[in-house]
Amino acid sequence: MTQGNTWSDRFETALHPAIAQFNASIGFDLELLPYDIQGSITHAKMLAQTGIITQAEAQQLVQGLEQVLREYENGDFQPGVEEEDVHFAVEHRLTEIVGEVGKKLHTARSRNDQVGTDIRLYLRDKINKIREDLRQYQRALLNLAENHVETLIPGYTHLQRAQPISLAHHLLAYWEMAQRDWERLGDVAKRTNVSPLGCGALAGTTFPIDRQYTAKELGFTDIYRNSLDAVSDRDFAIEFINAASLIMVHLSRLSEEIILWASQEFSFVTLKDSCATGSSIMPQKKNPDIPELVRGKTGRVCGHLQALFLLMKGLPLAYNKDLQEDKEGLFDAVKTTQASLEAMTILLSEGIEFRRQRLQEAVAEDFSNATDVADYLANKGIPFREAYNLVGKVVKTSLAAGKLLKDLTLEEWKAIHPAFEEDIYTAITPQQVVSARNSEGGTGFQQVRYALSQAQSLMNEN
Structure with missing residues (x-):
């Protein structure tokens, strides 16, 4: 379909070539082609079911659309900018295949409700896939955690040593974040799975269509109740990119910790060769590229969220061409989130090894057991605040003497408070x-x- 005959006879000349290029979305919205055909097949069946076209015509349309999909999947159908967008491209090729009946497909439909339907079908599919990716990531975390229940790691607040913790406990914190992400996407899916098909350009249609039929056939759980809202709503896309941004933020937090743990200063983990790169001039280096890339790509997905917010903030009802700009950020957020989840899952599953001996040394070389000394005294009947102040003085004195708490003699302990007994040494061991x-x-x-x-039971149930 050329730019000269895309529009009605209201237009006398074709678009300027530069404007045609600027106006076209075919360069990125081909991503929607399988979903556009899915929606079009259902629309054609509905037109026949309501008597708007004949069953024979609907059968021709369905067969033609299926052929377009096969050609696209085989690489034989590759429309260019002259088609403007995926919807015109499909309709044009369909008409080439089935003839004049192809022009009946757009009866009782606008590109406005058509694209809204396509995006929802696309996103519904991608949400399901990302939730599956999240489950794989969670399984990788669980597998690591199961192997490190009694492996200790320093716990931090303000990036300062705080208290020793189970490494499994640390990893399970990220499992919990991922679980919220999984549940959050489920909520987004509910609001995505609403059909705008049949709302037309903005006001519905004069044809006796059956919106409930198309919604049911396409697996939607509900239809939009207001045609203006249906064609202009992108809340579901904002919600999705918000959820994707949170997934990326959670991955980025873990990435930052892995980057620190892999440094020579921490040396808590070793990165395996399959998940690390080297330096072009420093042969001794092993770089944590996977977590660094995930950390970097997080800003990209969060940027798409801000862009979509700004896109929507000033739009009057109903559809506006601005909404063409919703797709590239949405598509990229989907692909980036999926790729990042896959990369982090591989890293956790086969690319990282915790250095148990180094971790054991790390939890034994600080004062992170100081709170336990205060708890020890509190259990002996000393008011906690008094015990807290006493232990603070002990830490100060020990630091000055170059000693750790475990190195104090029983006499030194008793000098602090007579309640201390031999069992203090057991009470302050990291384990x-x-x-x-x-x-x-x-x-x-x-x-x-x-x-x-x-966690395992919850994943099995769901």
């Missing part, structure tokens, strides 16, 4: 410090094992 934190949701080994079983 005991972690094991003792057995409150619900805590890092105690018993709680961590329970959390692992709960």
Whole structure:
């Protein structure tokens, strides 16, 4: 279909070539072609079911549309800018295949409700796939966590050593983030799965269509109740990119920690050769490219969210050409999120190894057991605030003497407070410090094992 006959006889000349290029979306909205054909097939069947066209005509349209899809999948159908967008491209090729009856496909339909339907079908499909990707990522976290319940790692607040924790507990924190992401996408899917098909350009149609039929055939759970809202709504796309941004933020947080852990200063993990790169001039280096790229791509997805917000903020009802700009950011957010989840899943599954000996040394070389000394005194009947202040003085004195708490003699402990006994040494060992934190949701080994079983059960149920 050339630019000269895309429009009605209202237009006397074709678009300027530069304007045609500027106006066209065919360069990116071909992504929607399988969904456009899915919606068109259902629309054709509905036109026949309501008597608007004959069953024979509908059969011709369906067969022609199926042929267009085959040609596209085989690489034989590659429309150019002269087609303007995927909808015109499909209709043009359909008419070439089936003849004049192809021109009946657009009866009782506008590109406005058509593109709205296509995007929702596309996004519904992609949300399901991303939720599957999230499950694979969660399984990788669970597998790692199951192997490291009693492996200890320094816990941090303000990026300062705070208290030792179970490494599994640390990894399960990211599992919980991913679980919220999985659930959040499920909520977005509900509001995405609403059909605008049949709302026309903005006001519905004079034809006796059956919107409930097309909605049911396409797997939608509901239809838009207002035609103006239907063709101009992009809330679902904003919600999706918001959810995708949160997924990326969570991946980025883990990426930052892996980058730190892999540094020589931390040396908590070793990156395997299959998931790391080298330097072009420094042969000794092994670079954490996967987490660095995920961290970088997070800004890209968050940027798409801001762009879509700004796109929508000033649009009057109903459809405006501005909405053509919703697709590239949406498509890229989908692809980037999927690729990042896959890369991080591979990294966790086969590209990272925790250095247990180094971690054991790390939790034994600081004062992260100081709170447990205060708890020890509190359990002996000393008011916690008094115990807290006493331990603060002990840490200050120990630092000045170049000692850790475990190095103090019993006499030194008793000099601090007579309540200290020999069992203080057991109370402040890293394993005991972690094991003792057995409150619900805590890092105690018993709680961590329970959390692992709960996480596994939840994933099996869903």
